Amino acid sequence: MPEMPEVEHIKQMINREVKNREVEGIEVLYAGVIKRPTDPNQFIHSLVGQTLHHVDRRGKYLLFHFEESVLVSHLRMTGSYYVHQSTDSLANYAAVIFQFSNDRQLRYHDLRKLGTMEIYGKNEPIVPIERLGIEPLSEGFTVALLEELGMKSNRSIKSFLLDQRKVAGIGNIYADEICYKARINPGRKTLDITEIEWEHLYTTIMLVLKDAIAFGGGYTFFEKHGHYPFSLYQRAGSLCEQCGTEIERVVVTMRGTYYCPTCQK
Numbered sequence: 001m002p003e004m005p006e007v008e009h010i011k012q013m014i015n016r017e018v019k020n021r022e023v024e025g026i027e028v029l030y031a032g033v034i035k036r037p038t039d040p041n042q043f044i045h046s047l048v049g050q051t052l053h054h055v056d057r058r059g060k061y062l063l064f065h066f067e068e069s070v071l072v073s074h075l076r077m078t079g080s081y082y083v084h085q086s087t088d089s090l091a092n093y094a095a096v097i098f099q100f101s102n103d104r105q106l107r108y109h110d111l112r113k114l115g116t117m118e119i120y121g122k123n124e125p126i127v128p129i130e131r132l133g134i135e136p137l138s139e140g141f142t143v144a145l146l147e148e149l150g151m152k153s154n155r156s157i158k159s160f161l162l163d164q165r166k167v168a169g170i171g172n173i174y175a176d177e178i179c180y181k182a183r184i185n186p187g188r189k190t191l192d193i194t195e196i197e198w199e200h201l202y203t204t205i206m207l208v209l210k211d212a213i214a215f216g217g218g219y220t221f222f223e224k225h226g227h228y229p230f231s232l233y234q235r236a237g238s239l240c241e242q243c244g245t246e247i248e249r250v251v252v253t254m255r256g257t258y259y260c261p262t263c264q265k
């Protein structure tokens with residue numbers, strides 16, 4: 001599932017390729033991703049002819065800012081965007097195609113078809129975004145705030161990191177990576193985390209996310225994207241880079257979780 005670094009990478013790519021270009025046409029091949037308005041024809045009609053000013057990211061959401069409206073796109077499990085020439089052959093799981101005025105096609109692909117697209121008016125409140133917590137790479141994100149948010153409830157540190165209403169953008173894979181690099185057991189309760197561990201967690205969150213963004217993300221699923229060297233992802237049964245102990249898989253807050261039982265206390 002694409003998380004903040006992957007979504008950031010996709011945002012940068014879209015801005016590079018089709019920013020300030022006009023949408024000349026849209027083809028909806030799989031209407032299931034279109035959630036607002038639900039009628040695909042209405043969806044097409046409301047964007048065609050508009051210029052894309054720029055794309056922003058908030059948490060794991062992409063925000064396409066057009067003249068009159070904002071397209072809010074969530075990639076869920078397997079969604080991604082690719083830029084093509086209109087003559088390029090179509091992938092099996094292409095779901096929506098945006099034809100831009102510079103002869104570029106922005107193609108939304110989604111193997112499992114769980115992604116969503118919603119259009120909001122320029123001055124309309126964007127409901128899914130309003131619920132999101134702080135951006136971990138924004139100025140307001142401090143160790144004091146992280147600790148304050150964490151101490152509000154007593155639950156596993158993994159569950160806290162995954163809560164988009166607290167800190168936005170971290171998903172299952174980066175949460176494991178962050179806990180590993182911060183040497184904290186993902187099942188530890190937030191109220192048991194010491195001050196020094198909160199500090200360590202804070203610097204690790206920023207380090208991991210910045211590094212992953214610099215790599216262009218890290219999922220092999222997205223061939224054209226980056227290859228951030230994960231310590232845990234897809235390394236089940238392999239040995240910990242730090243101590244040689246076998247990486248274990250456990251379930252924390254109903255999510256498959258990888259960790260090193262020796263390094264992470």
Ligand SMILES: [Zn+2]
Pocket residue numbers: 240241242243244245260261262263264
């Ligand atoms: Zn270890």
